Amino acid sequence: MMEKIRELIEQHAGLPPGAGEIADDTDLYRAGMKSFASVQLMLAIEETFEIEFPEEMLNRATFRSASAIAQAVEQLSSGSMAA
């Protein structure tokens, strides 16, 4: 899953060319992700993992880093499986 998330970040986060290596815990906002890019990234993640972020998860913290996104995706996927 991590690999897929990193790929989506590369495609959608709109990071400037000089942003350097994106580690799992790199702060994407500090690396240059702007608000519209974060919207695009979120939509791509929803589509790829077939999940839907609830309102209370639509905040900056959820999309701050690859590992934060992974945690959110895991939480939502396990939730739907349990249901």
Added chain:
Amino acid sequence: MKPLGDVAGASLAERVQAAVEAAAQHAEAVDREGRFPIEAVEALRDNRLMGFAVPPELGGEGAGLADIAPICTTLGTACASTAMVFAMHHICLANLIDCGLESPWHRELMHRATTEQLLFASSTTEAGVGGDLRQSICAVEADGAAFNLAKAAPVISYGEETDAIFATARRDPDAPSSDQVLCVLLADQYELERVSTWDALGMRGTCSHGFRFKATAPIEQILPRPFADIAAESMIAGSHILWSSVWCGIAADAMAKAQAFVIAEARKSPGSPPASATKLAEAYARFRTIEATIADALARWAAMRAAPERAATVGFSLAMNALKVSVSTTALQVVEDALMICGLQGYKNSGPYGLGRPLRDIHSARLMISNDRIMAGAGQMMLIQRPAAARRA
């Protein structure tokens, strides 16, 4: 520095009233001369209203946005420039309190904010970023334990009167334009060079001149949180709420004049209610939506702040954007309604019903952070907004 006013025994309402009277007394001169409302700000200081948001353990009263907003409105009925200075100052102070409680230097400044009733201003816009709060060109340049900062600021409201400037800048010379920090700069740590003069239609007392400034200050004065978080989680919402409260005050002033005019007309023709009474009721319906929208925003703000992670969701941000756009538009309509009610008596600059100043002042509301820009940002957020009813099971 003159000693601060003794407020022992004076209620908050009395303290506010004293400042409102000073603001009202000088509002016309402030507007005409385009000068800083020094008498009103001194009255706010004398009544210890500049530092009352500071936590009690640092000498303040711990006032929150719900305490500050109604004062912005009351001041706005008397002098919109004073009200806006008060609002902008308290947004800076809120940033300091939100981010600085762990930092000894910032705690000391909070203490001074209340003991010395300091005035704070902000410098967020910069030449070349097209009015985008979330981008900087200038950068913090570290030099040992200090840093240098040079910024071209097309606007710093009351930049020449403030005791400190809260300036955004890139974190370091290699950082992308959106990786910003908020630097607190004391008046003796920078040199301001005025490059343009604020001679505007309204809000003339905010003295929002353009400047170039150069500062050198210790690195510990940079607020520890990234500006992106400060902006998203408190500053933008706080600004929208306090600015809207100021605009509500301008609209309330226009409503009061319109009502006085209608009452005078009714007295002249007893027996038949004047036609303008219906217009007054329509204006009041609009005005009520302003008050209700602000009350709703304050409730959302309180709920957000009470949550342990204080995370502003997309829904919260959309509500705050809607507040700004709706109040700035509706308040202008209310002042225009009042003008139609008072007619030429409202158009005249002299006399009890003159609406020139409120009309000119309220025209700033849609422009300070342009509503078009806010709606463009909100449009992006609408793509991911999740109304509860539309959620998947």
